[in-house]
Amino acid sequence: MNGVFELFPVKFYRNHYQQHGLVSALLGPQLDQLFESQKPIRSLGNTITTYGRGQDMLEWEETLLLKDWTDWILQSVRQYWDSMEFDSGVEPFFINMWGNIQKTDIGLQKHRHSYIAKHKVSTITAGSFYLSASPDQGRLIVENPDSVARSFMPLADTDDGFTQELDVYSGDLVLMPAWMLHGVTSNISTTPRVTIAFDIGYRSRQ
Numbered sequence: 001m002n003g004v005f006e007l008f009p010v011k012f013y014r015n016h017y018q019q020h021g022l023v024s025a026l027l028g029p030q031l032d033q034l035f036e037s038q039k040p041i042r043s044l045g046n047t048i049t050t051y052g053r054g055q056d057m058l059e060w061e062e063t064l065l066l067k068d069w070t071d072w073i074l075q076s077v078r079q080y081w082d083s084m085e086f087d088s089g090v091e092p093f094f095i096n097m098w099g100n101i102q103k104t105d106i107g108l109q110k111h112r113h114s115y116i117a118k119h120k121v122s123t124i125t126a127g128s129f130y131l132s133a134s135p136d137q138g139r140l141i142v143e144n145p146d147s148v149a150r151s152f153m154p155l156a157d158t159d160d161g162f163t164q165e166l167d168v169y170s171g172d173l174v175l176m177p178a179w180m181l182h183g184v185t186s187n188i189s190t191t192p193r194v195t196i197a198f199d200i201g202y203r204s205r206q
């Protein structure tokens with residue numbers, strides 16, 4: 001089931017890239033090398049990430065013939081934005097792109113992608129592309145941002161009542177608002193979960 005869907009009253013977006021095996025083959029070896037040289041980040045639940053390590057994967061786009069894939073992601077972002085009636089005079093662009101890996105028993109602490117100060121541009125949409133994923137490798141967990149519901153139902157204010165989990169699979173793309181609090185449940189399989197994450201900004205259409 002691809003296309004726009006809603007959780008709480010918030011619009012999310014899912015799509016699936018048929019040639020994801022090709023993306024894995026092109027990115028995998030370089031990513032593995034990068035992951036090997038990184039230490040797990042304790043504040044992120046011991047996920048290993050290339051984020052902020054001076055290895056922005058956008059530079060790989062040209063050399064690794066990944067433009068079809070990144071163009072497909074940007075088209076998906078446009079569909080998502082159209083559903084929210086974003087101004088057609090602006091277009092999405094990648095602010096940055098990085099890799100994450102969660103091995104057995106590792107998850108990803110909840111976080112947001114609103115890093116305006118760091119990048120001098122506003123991240124409006126956060127995205128993940130799943131190179132190797134399945135429910136056992138970790139489910140995407142998103143937290144209900146509805147503080148009104150929280151204040152009226154304090155007894156239900158638990159992780160179970162106020163989060164939703166999504167199954168994601170290799171080749172899936174998921175987009176959400178940058179401010180959305182989200183994480184990943186523990187990988188209960190023996191296969192590492194590998195994702196490419198990115199921040200999307202907007203600029204005037206050229």
Ligand SMILES: [Fe+2]
Pocket residue numbers: 111112113126182197
């Ligand atoms: Fe994230």
